[in-house]
Amino acid sequence: MSAKIISGVEIAKQIREELKAEVAEMKEKHGVTPGLVTILVGENPASVSYVTAKQKTAHELGFYSVQDNQPADISEDALLSLIKKYNDDSAIHGILVQLPLPKHINETKVLYAIHPDKDVDGFHPVNVGKMVIGEQCFLPCTPHGILEMLMRSGAQTKGAEVVVVGRSNIVGKPIANLMLQKRDGGDATVTICHTRTRDMAFHTRRADILIVAAGRPKVITADMVKEGAVVIDVGVNRIGQTPEGKAILCGDVDFEAIKEKASMITPVPGGVGPMTITMLMKNTVQAARQAAGL
Ligand SMILES: NC(=O)c1ccc[n+]([C@@H]2O[C@H](COP(=O)([O-])OP(=O)(O)OC[C@H]3O[C@@H](n4cnc5c(N)ncnc54)[C@H](OP(=O)(O)O)[C@@H]3O)[C@@H](O)[C@H]2O)c1
Incomplete structure (x- = not known):
């Protein structure tokens, strides 16, 4: 059976509508x-x-x-x-x-x-530290977007085996940390893979939720994925150009083959990408609320 497609375009649209209403209320009431x-x-x-x-x-x-x-x-x-x-x-x-x-x-x-207090990208060490200890802070936008996608599409994270491929400061490390937190959308058992991992497929095949941020086109093939897994593809790789000069994009996973095996999967483009800007907006609204004591 073909996987359910988790549309970042749709979820981002939904969050933007919520933010628009929130901003209008903040303006009017406060x-x-x-x-x-x-x-x-x-x-x-x-x-x-x-x-x-x-x-x-x-x-x-x-x-x-x-x-x-x-x-x-x-x-x-x-x-x-x-x-x-x-x-x-x-x-x-x-x-x-x-x-x-x-x-x-x-x-x-x-x-x-x-x-x-104005670091809406969530890159300042104060915010990174607060994220790690589970305090209220600005979460980095791409991992924050992934979290929203998982929660809004009903993926079960509690007790799940989550495997993250990639350990960058902007995606791999923070998303691994967020999935580990003791709260809704977290509570997972997390493994992180990178270029020194000895047998990556051994780990990815165990994943209930596989999050891939390697920046390598189709580094994850169908034989590396468990039947029924949720697959989040963060990768954005430019693999060519259309005759009109538009970039042809591909993710880090072999989407066509894996969608026949996974239960849910994000496409590229139209998956994690549209969520990142939206989460920047969400962080800015949060910053304005905090500054005004709302
Ligand atoms: N959609 C969005 O909004 C968004 C946002 C951010 C990034 N991205 C995309 O996500 C991808 C990753 O971004 P990034 O900034 O995290 O990249 P990065 O800083 O280059 O990090 C890539 C990570 O993947 C690991 N890796 C690379 N090849 C691997 C392989 N064959 N097997 C196992 N691990 C491998 C690297 O391991 P080592 O540490 O050992 O080198 C590194 O930790 C890129 O395609 C980027 O364009 C998308």
Whole structure:
């Protein structure tokens, strides 16, 4: 039987509707408008398109949104001063610096300069630490999106064997940690695989929920997946171009073969991708609520 497709497009749409209503109520009842600034350094085409999509969504949800474009040769000090300016601006609740930054700028220094209360990307060590100990914080957007997809599609996480492929700071490590937390949407037994894992298939075949964030096209084949597993494919790999010049994307799992074996699966595109921006918006609303004491 073919797997149920978990549509990130549909779930993201649902969450955006909820956020839109929440923002309208915050404005009307409390006079609070969530404010988001996206800072873009240089003109990397992929970064321009990500930032444009973030601004468009913020605008649609009724945020106060600022697009701050800076030249590629901005100094590190000038960028740090700019972040300080937004840290001190009470109309701005969320600050996003689009990565990657030019080589002469220390990314870590810049991300750490964002006040943890405005760190809607969830990359500041204060938020990472709070996430690990299970305190209220801004969760990193992609893992947060995966969590919402699992919960809203009714996947059973309690007691489940979850296998995560990939151990990056933005996807693998945080999603593994979230699945481990003692609460709804967590309570799983978690294994993390990476390039030094001796027999990856041994682990992936045990997974009730398999989350793949390796950045390698079709690294997971059908023989590596258990019958009835839930498969979340985070990978976005550009494998070619249409005659019109549009990128052809593929995930980290062999979707066509695995969908005949899994119980639920996310597609690429249209799976985890649309959730990431939406969770950035959710974090910004949360930041505005916290700032206003709501
Ligand atoms: N949809 C979205 O919104 C979204 C967001 C973020 C990322 N992504 C996509 O998700 C993928 C992963 O992103 P990332 O930033 O986490 O990547 P990353 O920083 O490159 O990390 C990849 C991880 O996968 C592991 N890995 C790579 N090849 C492997 C293999 N053959 N077997 C086992 N483990 C392997 C690496 O192991 P080592 O640590 O041993 O090197 C590493 O831990 C990319 O395709 C990215 O574009 C999508």
